[in-house]
Amino acid sequence: MNFPYKLVATDLDGTLLRDDHTVSPRTREALAAVTAAGAAHIVVTGRAVPWTKHILDDLGYDGLAVCGQGAQVYHAGEHRLLTSLTLDRRLAGVALAKIEAEVGPLALAASRDGLDGEVLVGPGYRVQEGPLPALLVDDVAEMWTAPLNKVYIQHPELSDDALTEAARQAVGGLVDVVMAGPGVVEILPLGLSKATGLSLAARRLGLKAADTVAFGDMPNDIPMFGWARHGVAMANAHEELKAVADEVTASNEHDGIALVLENLLRTTPRL
Numbered sequence: 001m002n003f004p005y006k007l008v009a010t011d012l013d014g015t016l017l018r019d020d021h022t023v024s025p026r027t028r029e030a031l032a033a034v035t036a037a038g039a040a041h042i043v044v045t046g047r048a049v050p051w052t053k054h055i056l057d058d059l060g061y062d063g064l065a066v067c068g069q070g071a072q073v074y075h076a077g078e079h080r081l082l083t084s085l086t087l088d089r090r091l092a093g094v095a096l097a098k099i100e101a102e103v104g105p106l107a108l109a110a111s112r113d114g115l116d117g118e119v120l121v122g123p124g125y126r127v128q129e130g131p132l133p134a135l136l137v138d139d140v141a142e143m144w145t146a147p148l149n150k151v152y153i154q155h156p157e158l159s160d161d162a163l164t165e166a167a168r169q170a171v172g173g174l175v176d177v178v179m180a181g182p183g184v185v186e187i188l189p190l191g192l193s194k195a196t197g198l199s200l201a202a203r204r205l206g207l208k209a210a211d212t213v214a215f216g217d218m219p220n221d222i223p224m225f226g227w228a229r230h231g232v233a234m235a236n237a238h239e240e241l242k243a244v245a246d247e248v249t250a251s252n253e254h255d256g257i258a259l260v261l262e263n264l265l266r267t268t269p270r271l
Helices: 025-036 053-059 089-103 140-145 160-171 194-204 219-227 239-244 256-267
Strands: 007-010 040-044 064-067 072-075 080-084 107-112 119-121 148-154 176-181 184-188 212-216 230-233
Touching: 007 025, 025 040, 025 256, 040 194, 064 194, 072 194, 089 148, 089 160, 089 184, 107 140, 140 148, 148 160, 160 176, 160 184, 176 219, 194 212, 194 219, 212 219, 212 256, 219 230, 219 239, 230 239, 230 256
Parallel strands: 007 040, 007 212, 040 064, 212 230
Antiparallel strands: 064 072, 072 080, 107 119, 107 148, 148 184, 176 184
């Protein structure tokens, strides 16, 4: 059996994972079939490693994963970080001051670097529902005492899209700002994206953009779609991602990844 791509890159939340944070049996089988056909599967997620590794372990996944919006390349089989990029905390502080000067006070959280780096959550920050551990802190100054991969921001009134746009306008070229999911707007090192992390991971496997089909659901997946040969948005995807996708499949709740992979397996000629 052959498969037209050598690399399948999948986002996690809203894409590979269903809303109950599990992967369906059908999707597991489809991914197993394409890897048996010779393709590599790389998870590419905004989650940092501590919020990702338990999912990969449950999947029996032992390959590379790109975590933290591209900041980390993680070897799941060996449980070790291969690369990790941190956010310049001084620049992040300047960027936050500029954003708050435009929109008013923000609620903050921050992801510490490392295999076991905590996510610190400051006063007023609304943590998304789910089984993800977080450490509540009363003083946001505590967030800045150790290396960080990213900072999360929330506004009491602005929508995610409005906050993302206002933050981008305010920070100029200091840092990058992405919207990664409902209630999840992030400040990242300038130039960092899922595409930069995926290109590093793919290079380690001897693969390139032309070998890649990518699946996602949020605006932070746009750079990955720009890098990959073929980008597939889920039916539940943000409209900004659908606008640049090569294809739109069913939702994460209805085996959207499996539908595309099964079709590619059926339509690929056998040698």
